[in-house]
Amino acid sequence: MTARIIAVEPFDLVVFGGAGDLAYRKLLPALYLRHLDGQIPTVARVIGVSRRGMSDGDYRAATRKALDEHVAKTDHDPAVVETFLHRLHFVPVDASADAGWDDLRNLLEPGRDRIRAFYLAVAPELFGTICGKLGAKGLTTPNSRVVIEKPIGHDLKSAMEVNDAVGRVFDERQIYRIDHYLGKETVQNLMALRFANALFEPLWNATHIDHVQITVAESIGVEGRGAYYDHAGALRDMVQNHMLQLLCLVAMEPPAHMDADCVRDEKIKVLTSLAPIDDTNAAQSIVRGQYRGGNVGNGAVPAYTDEVDNPRSMTETFIALRATIRNWRWAGVPFYLRTGKRLPIRASEIIINFRAIPHSIFDKAAGAIEANQLVLRLQPDEGVKLCLMIKDPGPGGMRLRYVPLDMSFAEAFGVRTPDAYERLILDVIRGNQTLFMRRDEVEAAWAWIDPIAEAWARSHEAPKPYPAGTWGPPQAVSLIERADRSWHDEVA
Numbered sequence: 001m002t003a004r005i006i007a008v009e010p011f012d013l014v015v016f017g018g019a020g021d022l023a024y025r026k027l028l029p030a031l032y033l034r035h036l037d038g039q040i041p042t043v044a045r046v047i048g049v050s051r052r053g054m055s056d057g058d059y060r061a062a063t064r065k066a067l068d069e070h071v072a073k074t075d076h077d078p079a080v081v082e083t084f085l086h087r088l089h090f091v092p093v094d095a096s097a098d099a100g101w102d103d104l105r106n107l108l109e110p111g112r113d114r115i116r117a118f119y120l121a122v123a124p125e126l127f128g129t130i131c132g133k134l135g136a137k138g139l140t141t142p143n144s145r146v147v148i149e150k151p152i153g154h155d156l157k158s159a160m161e162v163n164d165a166v167g168r169v170f171d172e173r174q175i176y177r178i179d180h181y182l183g184k185e186t187v188q189n190l191m192a193l194r195f196a197n198a199l200f201e202p203l204w205n206a207t208h209i210d211h212v213q214i215t216v217a218e219s220i221g222v223e224g225r226g227a228y229y230d231h232a233g234a235l236r237d238m239v240q241n242h243m244l245q246l247l248c249l250v251a252m253e254p255p256a257h258m259d260a261d262c263v264r265d266e267k268i269k270v271l272t273s274l275a276p277i278d279d280t281n282a283a284q285s286i287v288r289g290q291y292r293g294g295n296v297g298n299g300a301v302p303a304y305t306d307e308v309d310n311p312r313s314m315t316e317t318f319i320a321l322r323a324t325i326r327n328w329r330w331a332g333v334p335f336y337l338r339t340g341k342r343l344p345i346r347a348s349e350i351i352i353n354f355r356a357i358p359h360s361i362f363d364k365a366a367g368a369i370e371a372n373q374l375v376l377r378l379q380p381d382e383g384v385k386l387c388l389m390i391k392d393p394g395p396g397g398m399r400l401r402y403v404p405l406d407m408s409f410a411e412a413f414g415v416r417t418p419d420a421y422e423r424l425i426l427d428v429i430r431g432n433q434t435l436f437m438r439r440d441e442v443e444a445a446w447a448w449i450d451p452i453a454e455a456w457a458r459s460h461e462a463p464k465p466y467p468a469g470t471w472g473p474p475q476a477v478s479l480i481e482r483a484d485r486s487w488h489d490e491v492a
């Protein structure tokens, strides 16, 4: 089966931080793959911008190398790489001074009527400055849009400052705040499963669902991003954005349409219905951990404090928390969220745990009856699994068995699962904001996160240690077992 390809309109994409890690690792490979599929019109251009001096030729050579490293061999077609490289240009620009802006304007001018997207793959401190320059130097057009990535602020106050600065130049309908989890195939599939099937929605509530688990486990450490991470920690790096976005998509009411504002209106209602976690209940609702040295896979890895070279660091690399949503649909249904670095494997799942049957007609010999589970696997292999009780096949007595109806997307469709950035960059060009966060959403997420961070800061309690290569501190297990539940064991 082949995916349906619809070409987008001509565009100029200007990538600030065009010679940086995100551009080489994610953005340029994603654009190449869309080019390979013929989705990008011939005249479209990608313009890398950074302070560093580089010619078009240098940029194309560096991108060729990045594609060699980050595009799978099966998708690597040297002739197509060459045509892709011809779209690329490079303009040295000093974001906080005047150098280079006129060159950028001159390059863009012939395409003034095209869609113009500014992707700010730079430190968030520069978002406001760059937007200010774009406005002052006359680079914005009615058809312009700007893309920014997390972290959008460090708390509610700083997030509002960033949003104000960007909002002084761009309208909200021109601002694309990326949360790359929303571009993941299974995450979008969650909406398809919920709202394109009659099967689940009638059961999607406190009457039929016992609890929900969302796990995003990583085996990697901080990967050279120690300076940022030690300041952020798992709460700000993963929970404020990716985990809360996943929770919103599981918990939201059916939107009136698949239209950006309808979807985002429903997500924000979930965020504002989250019961606060603060000094009064943080200790019972959250476990924070920090990894010590250990073994992940076959290799020994150092402790977090050594990795970031900060022996006194109190930053958490693991969080398990229990959230509750105060509305009619979810009253009494806990949402257990768990994320961490240096866990045994990379695995992300959303698990909907249905309630047990009210009464069993089977005798003891039939065996235990497990409650149904719907498992959405986000990574590494994307797919959906529905766990059901069936009769054990054979002529013997009635024995029951718990089996998964398992669908791996790669096997079922035989197509490569696109990277989140392929989808998201083209949505920016198409002008579709559905999978991007609106200002009020980001701020509502911070409004829920801030009291947690403040409670920790006041408690002065160090995160609980866990050896790298394990599933976090034992307290994370107690958090869920206290309520007679357990972490989904395919992950744990």
Ligand code: BG6
Residues within 6 Å of the ligand: 180, 218, 237, 238
């Ligand atoms: C990023 C975080 O947003 O998401 C990283 O800053 C994390 O710390 C990454 O590793 C995880 O993304 P993915 O797509 O690999 O699950």
